[in-house]
Amino acid sequence: MFFKAVVLIVIVGGGGWWVLSHPQTPVPPHWNPLQELTVTAPVTPVTSYQLRRALADEALCRATLSDAGAGFTVMEDLVVDQNCGIAGRGLLSRLVTADIGAVETSCTTTLRLAMWEHHVVQPAARELLGTDVAALRHVGSYNCRQMRTAQGENSGWSSHAMADAIDISGVQLADGRRLTLLADWEDTGPEGAFLHRIGQGACDWFRVVLGPNFNRLHADHFHLQGPGWGYCR
Numbered sequence: 001m002f003f004k005a006v007v008l009i010v011i012v013g014g015g016g017w018w019v020l021s022h023p024q025t026p027v028p029p030h031w032n033p034l035q036e037l038t039v040t041a042p043v044t045p046v047t048s049y050q051l052r053r054a055l056a057d058e059a060l061c062r063a064t065l066s067d068a069g070a071g072f073t074v075m076e077d078l079v080v081d082q083n084c085g086i087a088g089r090g091l092l093s094r095l096v097t098a099d100i101g102a103v104e105t106s107c108t109t110t111l112r113l114a115m116w117e118h119h120v121v122q123p124a125a126r127e128l129l130g131t132d133v134a135a136l137r138h139v140g141s142y143n144c145r146q147m148r149t150a151q152g153e154n155s156g157w158s159s160h161a162m163a164d165a166i167d168i169s170g171v172q173l174a175d176g177r178r179l180t181l182l183a184d185w186e187d188t189g190p191e192g193a194f195l196h197r198i199g200q201g202a203c204d205w206f207r208v209v210l211g212p213n214f215n216r217l218h219a220d221h222f223h224l225q226g227p228g229w230g231y232c233r
Contacts (some may be wrong), residue, residue, distance in 0.1 A: 039068035039114050058088045061107040084144035086163040099132045104164040105141035112205045120201030128194045135172040165225035182220040185212045203232035
């Protein structure tokens with residue numbers, strides 16, 4: 001009986017693999033774990049697995065961004081010391097549909113940012129504000145420094161020291177409006193609701209998200225960090 005069960009599992013598993021790997025598989029790419037990530041594809045339970053694979057492979061990360069139409073010009077890696085540098089370095093100037101001020105960052109940070117922009121920021125802008133986001137505003141990604149605390153002390157090396165994070169301060173809307181966390185976070189209308197939604201939604205794509213609700217050092221920006229222990233506030 002046990003042997004029959006094992007054989008059945010092997011047969012079913014092998015058949016499943018054949019279906020997924022067949023050139024004419026009926027399984028859509030965004031549901032197929034054997035297919036590569038497409039930034040603009042609908043999000044499914046398979047997406048997180050595809051994203052992890054792209055984040056772990058620099059060439060695949062760059063190709064995924066290119067396919068999405070992102071403006072990410074590859075640069076030589078920056079090697080400073082064991083605490084500072086940028087692996088997978090590039091000059092980011094555009095995401096899927098929104099521009100961003102040219103900034104040196106990593107491919108992995110850019111890919112997470114592209115997923116956030118396409119799946120969270122733009123849908124929220126269309127639903128709550130009736131327009132698209134034309135550009136994201138930032139206050140930097142790479143910065144060879146230690147973490148700052150609200151008490152004014154340094155504590156370990158910042159994720160910015162490896163460009164594993166980017167700080168987003170606001171957005172420029174296609175209709176001309178400009179929203180900033182510093183001016184509009186407390187707004188009780190759609191502008192404030194939009195900022196709160198995209199901050200919460202960033203937690204789907206970044207491991208650490210810090211904003212105005214965290215402390216006064218983040219009153220004017222979202223700290224969006226790739227690696228980390230999993231914290232959203």
